[in-house]
Amino acid sequence: SAVISQKPSRDICQRGTSLTIQCQVDSQVTMMFWYRQQPGQSLTLIATANQGSEATYESGFVIDKFPISRPNLTFSTLTVSNMSPEDSSIYLCSVGDRGSNQPQHFGDGTRLSIL
Amino acid sequence: GNSVTQMEGPVTLSEEAFLTINCTYTATGYPSLFWYVQYPGEGLQLLLKATKADDKGSNKGFEATYRKETTSFHLEKGSVQVSDSAVYFCALSDPGGGADGLTFGKGTHLIIQP
Numbered sequence: 001s002a003v004i005s006q007k008p009s010r011d012i013c014q015r016g017t018s019l020t021i022q023c024q025v026d027s028q029v030t031m032m033f034w035y036r037q038q039p040g041q042s043l044t045l046i047a048t049a050n051q052g053s054e055a056t057y058e059s060g061f062v063i064d065k066f067p068i069s070r071p072n073l074t075f076s077t078l079t080v081s082n083m084s085p086e087d088s089s090i091y092l093c094s095v096g097d098r099g100s101n102q103p104q105h106f107g108d109g110t111r112l113s114i115l
Numbered sequence: 116g117n118s119v120t121q122m123e124g125p126v127t128l129s130e131e132a133f134l135t136i137n138c139t140y141t142a143t144g145y146p147s148l149f150w151y152v153q154y155p156g157e158g159l160q161l162l163l164k165a166t167k168a169d170d171k172g173s174n175k176g177f178e179a180t181y182r183k184e185t186t187s188f189h190l191e192k193g194s195v196q197v198s199d200s201a202v203y204f205c206a207l208s209d210p211g212g213g214a215d216g217l218t219f220g221k222g223t224h225l226i227i228q229p
Contacts (some may be wrong), residue, residue, distance in 0.1 A: 029201075033216050042204065043159070045216035058216070092158060094217075095184035103149055104208070104217060 001094050002027050004056045004107035013083055020079045021110045023093030030072035030097045033104065034066070037090040046091075049076045083114045117142045121205045121220035128195055129228050136190040136206035136223045138179075146207040148188040149217070150174075150183055153202045162190075163204070200227045 003026040009103050013019055023032065034046040035081040038053045047055040047068055080087055092103040121138045140146065150162040150172070159229060163172030177192045183221035188205060205220040 040217045042221045043217070044219075048216055054174075094159075096215075103147070103161050103164050105161065106151075106159040 001105050002029060004093060004095060004105060006093055006107035006110050008110055009108065010050060010111035010113075012115060014115055015084055017083055018079055018081045019054065019083065019112065019113075021093075022093055023076045023078070024109055025074045028075070029095040031095065032076045033094045033096070034068065034076075034078045035092045036107075037092060037109070039088070043092065046078070058095050064091050080112065083115045085114075088112060088114045117146065117207060117218040119207055119218055119220035121130075121223055123221070124202075124224035125226050126223055127226045128227075131194045134190070134192040134195045134225070134226075136203055138188045138190065138220060140186050140188065140205075140207050141208075142186075142207055142218075144209065145183070145208055148179070148206070149174070149206045150177070150179055150188070150190050151204045151219075153204065153216060153222075155201070158194050159204065161183055173184045195225075195227050197229050200214065200225055203213075214226075 005024045007022045021092050028079045032049040035043040037043045044059045047057045049055045049070040051066050067079045090109040092109040094106045096104040118141045147166045149164045152162045163174045165172040165181035165198045165211050171180045179188050179190045202222045202224050204222045206217045208217050209215045
């Protein structure tokens with residue numbers, strides 16, 4: 001299975017600032033996904049990132065708040081913009097392949113706390 | 116839309132007890148079904164999967180069978196260990212598995228006491 005590295009692993013940020021999270025995969029993958037896990041909660045899909053096109057956002061998430069880049073088949077970034085304490089969560093990257101029956105694999109996540 | 120319902124936790128068991136964590140789903144068509152595990156302070160790891168009706172996924176002594184007639188994918192283990200303490204998530208994706216985002220249940224916190 002793919003090895004997924006996320007950076008940073010954790011951060012503490014000030015209200016109103018922005019943070020960019022990186023996701024690097026050791027092989028080319030078609031689909032990359034970003035999820036949010038709020039404290040004590042399940043995972044919620046933020047968006048799907050395809051190379052060469054704009055990300056597709058789920059209901060309740062917008063590009064201005066969570067801009068995503070996908071410059072190639074092994075890398076993606078998620079930015080959490082103008083952060084507030086409500087953005088304190090674990091943000092996870094996962095990867096999958098279109099048309100494949102293989103499950104998604106996840107990185108270890110970025111633990112983000114907003115003061 | 117798709118949804119996954121799993122039993123609320125925490126579930127507390129003694130070591131060597133039998134484990135069942137219930138999971139039922141609502142989806143159009145025939146989704147792929149997964150169990151993921153999250154150990155304290157770590158990311159999600161795939162525990163097992165099933166992609167069609169009557170498939171049984173198994174790994175590390177855990178098993179789950181895809182039951183289309185009851186739309187269920189219950190997780191079982193015959194004898195749990197302290198090291199199995201973690202949060203377990205049931206999830207589904209549309210057919211094809213890797214092409215779509217996953218829909219997760221709320222997670223079940225399992226605590227195994229020695």
